[in-house]
Amino acid sequence: MHLPKYALAAYDAEYPPHDQLWALCTDAEDLFADPPPPERARHELLGCAPEGQLGAALTRARAEGSAPLGLLVLEILDKSGNGMDEWRLEDVRLLGDRPCARDLSLRDITVEARETDGQRAYPARPPLSPGYRLSGGRHEPYGRCRDLAHVSEPYPEPQEPPLRLLGCAPRGALRAALDAGDEEFGHAQVLRLDAFGRTLQYAVEGELTAWIPSAHGRGLVDLTLEPWSQRPPRAARAVWDLWWDGVPAEPNLWAQCDTASRDFWLGTALTSHDSRRPDAAPGATHHLDGRHITDEPGFYCALGETVNGPGGYFGRSLDALDDCLYGGFGARRPFTLVWHDAHVARTCLGVTPQAHGRPPTFEELLGHLAEMGVQVTLA
Template sequence: MRQPKYALAAYDIDAEEDDVWALCADAENLFGDPRPPTRGTYELLGCAPEGGLSTAVTRARAAGSAPLGFLALEILDKKGERVEEWYLEDVRVLGDRPCARDLSLRDITIEARESPHNAFDYPQCPPLSPGYRLLGARNEPSGSCRDLAFVQDQPDLVEPSVRLLGCSPRGALRTALEAGEEDLGHAKLVRLDATGRTVQSAVEGELIAWIPSGRGRGLVDLTLEPWSERPPAAAQEVWELWDEGRPSEPNLWARCGEAGRAFWLDTARENRDASAPDAPPGTTYHLDGRHITDQAGFFCALGEAVNGPGGYFGWGLSALDDCLRGRWGARRPFSLLWHEAQVARLCLGLIPRTDDRPATFEELLAFLAGGGIDVRLA
């Protein structure tokens, strides 16, 4: 019989590690991919449109709306100098009207989503600022506006609560249930492997309800309202591959898609042996390149090359740079013999260039060389 898949523990930084409130046979409604950013409606107040924005306004008058794309708002100080930028993506012009304060200007209504790269939730101009300078995707002038007004966004969809099934309560939770307390407390849910060892944190939240479980006498089903992000759908596949503990077979990650490979890196990082010493400088590592078809796959393979199956050695270039400083399994300089490198050469870097694109094969080689790694292609 399979051991419980999850353990529920007190959400308390001062609690003991073994302060487990319940072991749970399974969970429902646990996994959920992050939603795409919601679109909102905004007004560019007191706007003097130029370039692509002016063209989109003209088209919107004829067609009812018109696509614009990317729009950057440069926040200006009282001297008209740039202070900061704030970005809107996938912008669509819905219409325009004369500005009530200055009939030579326009109030333009747009629909857009906020960029995930914004440093703050909403832009604010400093005192005596003339407003915003507007720029397109290639920094081409798109005009100016005196203010930005947020009108409305799409309503948030309500996600179902997490149900923890077949739970055997213990400790403080059991005491609370027996006393009939309504406040059951805050808890964290962790994934267990088949031996009962912790694999990875799953979600945190508040216990809001319970009922007797149909899975056995003395068991309960609990309802958890998450306040942290849920694990993505890809986590389910990864956790199944880690069910017997840290993998002893290489390339299990290759069975996963790109999202699963990215989550595999999180799992590998959380399960690394921080007490293991680094291999000495000058070591040669063998990188199995047969399955490196995306950037996440490169880092999965690199982690296993350095630290064995299920190993971790960075999830991106910045994390790799940290790993190269030591205490992550290898000390530079070292050599990396990249087998079947033609797979990565053909597959990496094919996504159209964006601000947040994956590295190309050549860029990876250059980064590794700059980090003191002697890469040999085989």
């Protein structure tokens, strides 16, 4: 008999649901799906006088067909030429340019980019406005443009198949609904379990739409669920397998994961963090095993284990690390961090070529730790 890997509960059940389960399920199909690539659309910057990096990238795009620019900030100007508000395009790539029909001394520039989440749909400028002031992520001047036009809308997201929960043993409200012949079962959440039946992590949420008898055993059913929330990424599979026996008992299990799985590991570690555990006293010394810190998530995986033992959590980004340093996550600043085999991270961290939003370099990370009251000794 296979131990259940997943549990089903009402979407509004407490987390973890304990005795509020609808079913225990042997396995799942079509559960994992990586999020689609960021939506990108084409825009035209009309009537541009490019400067700085925008001008340099435009020269490169003419020679090579396209060129990356990174973050582009459009500052909306009022009729007096003063800045009113900002609108942003991320991961910008220049596709080409042509003379502006209204002023041959200016250029119309075509770009492909991703619009920043949470901002208005279009950077409308007021009447008599001269247009937009352009800049980069650090406010370096890129020139001006008179107007902006959408050329194409973002590509539609691909359709994923429904999720199937296999070999489910119904109970509670679901058992009653099946016995009564109901056709609507409600909104449910799926949880990943460990080998001891404990809730390991939330997986997905959606609407139960159908059931059939299961080939996994007498009295069991296979359930169909249409997800409403984002599915766990494919990287989750490796992490959940490594956590099958509960919180890891040996260090560095995360080291066998790729970068995406290491990042997901950090979320699993955060979910499993015991906030009742007292912090180590300020001024303590912690030893960081740096042999496997080949990427940014690897640093946080290793740091979490340094502070809280195997499977421990102590941040997953610079902002989250800062929060942890104020207490409640196993250690409180100031403290000393002895970084063993630091040459691995010095070689690997922050070398990914990105125009914007790259991981911190080794030196930048050391500087941030020092600013936050962590004395680092390289060993």
